[in-house]
Amino acid sequence: MTAIDTFFNARFIGSFQSHEELPADSGDEIAFCGRSNSGKSSVINALTKNKKLAKTSKTPGRTQSINLFCLKDEEEKRLIDLPGYGYAKVSKSKRKEWGLIIDEYLNLRESLRGLIIIMDIRHPLKDSDQMLISWCQKTQTPFLILLNKSDKLSKNQTRSELMKVKKRVDGTSVYHEILTFSSKDLVGLNDLSKCLEKFLLI
Ligand SMILES: Nc1nc2c(ncn2[C@@H]2O[C@H](COP(=O)(O)OP(=O)(O)OP(=O)(O)O)[C@@H](O)[C@H]2O)c(=O)[nH]1
Ligand SMILES: [Mg+2]
Secondary structure, three states, rough: OOOHHHHOOOEEEEEEEEEHHOOOOEEEEEEEEEEEEHHHHHHHHHHHOOOOOOOOOOOOOOOOEEEEEEEEEEEEEEEEEOOOEEEOOOOOHHHHHHHHHHHHHHHHHEEEEEEEEEEEEEOOHHHHHHHHHHHHHOOOOOOEEEEEOOOOHHHHHHHHHHHHHHHOOOOOOEEEEEEEEEEEOOOOHHHHHHHHHHHHOO
């Protein structure tokens, strides 16, 4: 079995509004987080080869709760789709509520093994991205930065954005990787799968 096969046929476990509602905090989880519309749900669908698994949308603010998926034969290995940061068009109170959902998940979930921080490669390192990187450093949580939507840029632009992000995380003492990715063209899938296997101890 190759690294990619591990994530095929992942299953939806459920959608939860808060940390208290989540199922038992055992096993290993990886959370996909980042700004609204960066492509978190699309990356999960690309990885699992199932376009209908996580709900995606052209309009930001699609994922509004904590969505859990497990690997086909291993309920104790899970992928977590979180709401996005920074969607300006929802009310202040909604944004606060989503922020709280994410904060509680990150700070209270014992089975969290690593973060996949997804950025739109055209607009990387926004405040919420910087905050997530600092949180990983502080809590020594391994992280992978996915510079998604690389299909939107030329090879040169892609390389230049990658260098910019590398410079920012250079010297971060916790285990980390940075990959350029496209969930549209399925670029970077093999490397993402390998990294996830490492985080999930597979
Ligand atoms: N061109 C291109 N578009 C992408 C890529 N990944 C995602 N998209 C598009 O970006 C939009 C947002 O994708 P989602 O996966 O819903 O983003 P999200 O981060 O889950 O958004 P929220 O749940 O609202 O926080 C959709 O229209 C996707 O089709 C990519 O690699 N390339
Ligand atoms: Mg989403």
